[in-house]
Amino acid sequence: MAKSNPKLAAHTCNGAHVLHDGLVDMFYALLPLLREAFNLTYAEVGLIRAVHKAATAAFQIPIGMLSERTGARSLLSIGTALAGIAFLGLGFANNFWMILTFIFFAGCGGAFQHPLASAIISNAFPNEGQRTALGTYNAFGDIGKFAFLGSTIVATAWYGLSWQAPVHAFSAIALIMAVTTFVSLKAAQVGGPPVIPPNEDIKETAHGWGIKHKTGFLTLGIVTALDNSTRNGFLTFAAFLMIEKGVSTEWAASAVLVTVFGGMCGKFAVGVIAERIGVTKTIALTEFSTAGLIILVVLAPSLYAFFLLPFLGIFLNGTSSAIYGTVPDLIEGEKHSRAYGLIYTLGSICGLIAPLAYGYLADVTSITITMYVVAGVVLLTVPLCGTLSRSLKEAQAF
16 A cells, blocks of 8 residues: 655645635625625625535534545545535525525535544644644635635725626636645545455444543533634624724725734744643633734724734634644544534534624624624633643543
């Protein structure tokens, strides 16, 4: 059997992360344009995000479990192709319900990436270098967000192109990436169908979650859900906050862009901080900083708010490096796919609820009050860090 190539596998998964996170977060630039084009309410804007998250949440766990039988390679390629086809259809949508339909299928395609790519990397680097490889993979997602958001803003605000232009361009990129992913992972000799010894019980291989510490994993899931609800809540309505501050619709989405730029740097920085002071102290520090900076952004005039956004992004997006890098500490290696599927699904569920809840709250109150609530919710993670810290110590002893 040919020797696997972990570095090629990591590069391929990093590329997939760039694409899929870019496809997800370009919606932050697209939403103000869709709201203007289709005369949408804030609740309908939230529904668009919620439908995408619902599709993602519904399929992440089944895909993670299915990959234990079929392998991650072909599934990751299929999911990428599905996302590309959905974006192709989205570019031809001419009403709100067509948008929701194609958004749903885009979410289905996006469900494949996180659990499969995370598992491929964690299994390709089973010992030394695992946390670094996962942290790098996590950071590449923000590179995709920055690139796709920036491209959307440049295309629509600088060159005056319609919102359909970047959507169709990203569709083509996704379809190319689907083929590239399969070829590269096959060349790297990773992600293929699992080889089960003849005497091994297939049921034993297929069942069980491999959780080392149930309380720890549950706590990590709650922290993930709250962190995701804060990130989705703020980023979904950040552009609308800037519009209320007097920024034009075309340029308001740049608020998300500069926030994501900070997050891109933060995902590297937070990983380093976690190595120095520990995971749970890092999570408490970053979540507390996130809440404080959201409040400052709300209070500041538009120019000063833009200055603060990259610093907010460091903590808002950077926390996930500490969170997701902790999953292998609580899960046995052969169950990483389904565990990542579960942890990402918990986050997606809150990512589903948050845009709907915050959109409704913004309609009945204001964007300003909604942002204060977002800041308050993230502080709920801080007291959970003590429980997580004890659980990690017990899991390590186990």
